[in-house]
Amino acid sequence: MxxxxxxxxxxxxxxxxxxxxxxxxxxxxxxxxxxxxxxxxxxxxxxxxxxxxxxxxxxxxxxxxxxxxxxxxxxxxxxxxxxxxxxxxxxxxxxxxxxxxxxxxxxxxxxxxxxxxxxxxxxxxxxxxxRHTDRRPFADQPVPADGLGRLRDAAEQQGAHLHLLPPDNVVLLTVAASRAADAELADPGYRGELAAWTHQTAETGEGVPLDTTGPVGRRRVPVRDFAPEASNRPVIADIAERQARYAVLFTDGDDPASWLTAGEALSAVLLTATTNRLATSPMSDVIEVPSARRVLYDLIGRTGHPMVALRIGIPADSPQPAPGAPRxxxxxxxxxxxxxx
Ligand SMILES: Cc1cc2nc3c(=O)[nH]c(=O)nc-3n(C[C@H](O)[C@H](O)[C@H](O)COP(=O)(O)O)c2cc1C
Incomplete structure (x- = not known):
């Protein structure tokens, strides 16, 4: 088609x-x-x-x-x-x-x-x-407050909201992300879907290439493991991510119109981050698994409906830009x- x-x-x-x-x-x-x-x-x-x-x-x-x-x-x-x-x-x-x-x-x-x-x-x-999703460890530098403010404004302009997690709340996101990863990876249906969309060749123009999935290692907040069975990925034992910031994009409603709004707002936030030289990676496993989504609902003060979480940071000081996924x-x-x- x-x-x-x-x-x-x-x-x-x-x-x-x-x-x-x-x-x-x-x-x-x-x-x-x-x-x-x-x-x-x-x-x-x-x-x-x-x-x-x-x-x-x-x-x-x-x-x-x-x-x-x-x-x-x-x-x-x-x-x-x-x-x-x-x-x-x-x-x-x-x-x-x-x-x-x-x-x-x-x-x-x-x-x-x-x-x-x-x-x-x-x-x-x-x-x-x-813009690319950047799952690599970020640089050990704080994200400037004015940049974060612009991301919040970008979400509001599209009719959604961006809640930046205060550092002492990040541990709850860690709980949610670990719970989501455990629940999804225990499901053979999920593993099948993951394998179908991560083992494609670039010529298909779709799916998540292995070289974009980031290194394997213990992170402060786990990111989705796209290739749990792959053995040939770089390993970094402790990905400290001390300076990464985390945010929850949320909407007032939870229906298809709100989901569409959330997508428009996500685009505005990601593109605004790119113009501010900030690296980002979306996290939706914490939404897909209801018990994890419930934790995010509590984290935003039960004021709306969480739609996606975001990891935000200063890009790693690498000669290579984040690798891109095909289209x-x-x-x-x-x-x-x-x-x-
Ligand atoms: C709605 C949505 C949910 C996503 N969820 C995740 C996720 O849970 N973990 C992750 O690492 N990337 C996630 N992504 C990023 C996509 O995997 C990524 O956009 C796609 O592979 C294309 O790569 P690119 O962003 O580099 O162009 C999500 C993106 C969108 C729009």
Whole structure:
């Protein structure tokens, strides 16, 4: 199934400026991070609108039976597309979950008007190409408070909230993450899903490559072990992470509209972190396992619904940037609807 589908493939339609801008935005949004790098979205471009649809064939039945992480991932792609449009001078008009009879239609995106992009939006747009999930140990330097404040503002602007854990609460996140890891790794169904999405070749354009999963070692807060059976990964006995900060992104509601909002906010937070030279890695195992999610609910003061946790730090002083995960890319993404028949 193609990721981007044009309903009208005539040259006239393809060369329409709005169609071209929406196609370009959908291609850029392909860089969005997603659960297990499943890229569970599809874009249908009709005339001057782009429909964002959930791709249920890419839902993870064990990890994500409800589709929460799928919808969150689609929200990240939606925000990436909005930034891509705004960054090229198009003010997007977005209608979210517009049809109650069609819950997989997550958004319809059009172009409201034109306006030159602000420097902030230009930086966010540029950050899309540079952002990676960074699971390596962070540098032993404190994260500046003003950077953390910008991440909080970014979440609020999208209608969500970012709770930064005070250092003496981190131990509770450690409890939640350990509990989540133990519960998931004990489930053969989970292990099967993990193996299916971590043992792909780069050519498939999806999944989590082994070289992005970070070293093996004891961490202050465990990160998801993507390859529990792999024996050829670098080992660091004690990954101290003294200066890492942890945060919980949460929303007021807990329904598909809130999950979509959480995804848009996650995108805004991750891209803002990139523009502030901060490294990040999302943690959703603590949401997937109900008893761990309950700990996060307590950690945010029972004021909302935890959607994803984040590990934030100063990137390691390494000559290599964080390795990237592949994407379905290029022209193969775009297929004209009538060419499929
Ligand atoms: C909703 C969501 C949940 C994620 N959960 C985790 C997680 O629990 N642990 C982790 O290390 N990475 C997690 N990630 C990061 C993805 O694995 C990552 O985005 C994907 O493999 C693509 O890599 P990239 O972010 O470097 O482009 C999550 C990302 C999203 C959007």
């Amino acid at each position: 193609p990721t981007i589908r044009l309903t009208d493939r005539t040259l006239a339609a393809r060369s329409r400026p709005a169609t071209r801008a929406l196609m370009q935005a959908a291609v850029t949004a392909q860089r969005a991070p997603s659960i297990f790098n499943t890229q569970p979205w599809r874009w249908n471009i009709h005339d001057e609108t782009a429909e964002l649809r959930a791709d249920r064939d890419r839902q993870l039945p064990v990890v994500d039976a409800e589709g929460r992480m799928l919808t969150l991932s689609c929200g990240v792609a939606l925000h990436h597309a909005r930034v891509a449009l705004a960054g090229t001078g198009h003010v997007p008009a977005v209608s979210r979950l517009p049809d109650p009879q069609d819950p997989d239609l997550l958004a319809i995106v059009g172009i409201a008007t034109f306006a030159s992009a602000s420097p902030t939006v230009v930086r966010l747009h540029q950050a899309i190409a540079h 379905h890319s290029g022209a193969a993404l775009i297929t004209a609807a009538d060419a499929e028949a």
